[in-house]
Amino acid sequence: MTFAFAALAVSDSGWGMPIVLLSLWGTRMLLIAPGGNVSDKYNRVTVMIAADLVRLLAQIIPVFAFITNTATLWHLGISAALYGVGTAFYIPASIGLLPRIVPKESLQKANSWIELTLNTGLLAGPALATVLVSLGGIQTALLFDIATFLISIACLSVLFRLPKGQLLTNGLEESDDGRTAESVNDEKENEIPPGFLNGLRLLPRYPGVLWLMLLSCPVQFSIASISVLGPIIARDSLGGIAFWAGLATALAAGGLAGSFLAGWVKVKKPVLLVLVVLTICQPIQLVLFGLGLNIIVLAVSFAATAILVTIAGILFDTYVQITVPDSALSRVGSIEQTLMSVMIPIGFAVSLPMAQWLGSSQYLYSLAAIIAICGLIAAIFLFPRQSRIDESQTRMTQRTGSNK
Structure with a gap:
């Protein structure tokens, strides 16, 4: 919603919205496959932190532009594209991480609460963005977004500092590289080498x-x-x-x-x-x-x-x-x-x-x-x-x- 307000602020012709949406969805669509491959290959918490840092940078660019009164449609296009890049890596990593931090019998309830949080954000987000823009302009709403990513990075950092033994294996023995014995056996028996294909x-x-x-x-x-x-x-x-x-x-x-x-x-x-x-x-x-x-x-x-x-x-x-x-x-x-x-x-x-x-x-x-x-x-x-x-x-x- 903040991106929508920003696009309308810099483009009276109406071209702002399609350019921002195409930048956001285009990079996400192109990079979601590499995002899944990277997330299976490397530490998923690390991937999620890196993705949030990219999305944080995506918010900083338009904030600086609006504060200095130099905001253009290109600032928003680049910002949306970077945001799409971060999302393309964050989502697959979060999908793979959840079973490692939540017991198997609680996975469904965890997914339920995640979806509940997302739906609540979809409902409350537009109203909150409207209030923030009305009170302090586009830059205030973008600064609020920056704060949310800082909170997300701080929470992920707690998981990053957990000893490997505290990551759940759902009752399965872990291998030396952190994967479960079942996943290692499946990979050997079913020949699942790295790679999206x-x-x-x-x-x-x-x-x-x-x-x-x-x-x-x-x-x-x-x-x-x-x-x-x-x-x-x-x-x-x-x-x-x-x-x-x-x-x-x-x-x-x-x-x-x-x-x-x-x-x-x-x-x-x-x-x-x-x-x-x-x-x-x-x-x-x-x-x-x-x-x-x-x-x-x-x-x-x-x-x-x-x-x-x-x-x-x-x-x-x-x-x-x-x-x-x-x-x-x-x-x-x-x-x-x-x-x-x-x-x-x-x-x-x-x-x-x-x-x-x-x-x-x-x-x-x-x-x-x-x-x-x-x-x-x-x-x-x-x-x-x-x-x-x-x-x-x-x-x-x-x-x-x-x-x-």
Whole structure:
């Protein structure tokens, strides 16, 4: 939000926002894969501190420019690009680090609280940025951002100073280089050498991760499309922009509720639950919105979908952290982030022209059909293999118990 205010302050023509967004998303999309590779190869806390230092520098550049009254669009473009670079390395490292600092049985709740914090920030951030800009100008809001990164670096420094023995292995013996014995064995047996492409080759061995990741692509595309078309449909067909404001509030409230509830949800087959939620709930929301029903029905639909999709996302993140070997976890996380980084901008770009060509309702129905078909395909290819994997894991657990 601070970047948005800054872009408007230096560019009356309106070109500031697309340049800033392209700089931010472009560098993030290009470097998220190397970010995952680096995070699996080196100490993840070190990578996160370095990434925060880069993002801190990204905030300092425009602060200096605004204080000296020399701010231009190029300052913001460079700042956004640097911010995207830092984020591209920070996210994969954080995905891989969490299982090393949180016990396995608490991973889902930890993911829940992280998502709750992010959703709270998304809600409170715009209001806080507005207050700071109103009171002290753009530079005040940017200085506040700098303070948050300093706090983040200080917190990460505490983890950096922890002895290696205090990093969790979730009951697994560590090797000399800090990796768990399981991840070392997996790397030897499954030939998972360093490199992003080798992380890609690993995915078919984990069908639940692969197919749910692929199914999330049309879901993310549809979410981006709704964010573009929602205000337009509300203005033209549903009685005004206030209608969309109500639905956006329902989405935000559902996301917060889902983030909290996910920490308490217990399921034996998370892959099945995530598949059902993505295949059914998102298409229902799209169809109901295309039908243009009254605001109460749509608000309930949007809130319920946000709750279930948020819970499904947290269950999926936890499943990935438990299933994928530690030595490749950041790379797999970067693959997921790459897909999101691609699908969201594409959804932003094509939704309006496609809706104008097909009609808004028909476009939404088409997206619903695509998601449902992709979900059925995923189920056909996923569950025969997943059942064999579950049976194998059950036999292994039974053998382990009998040996004890």
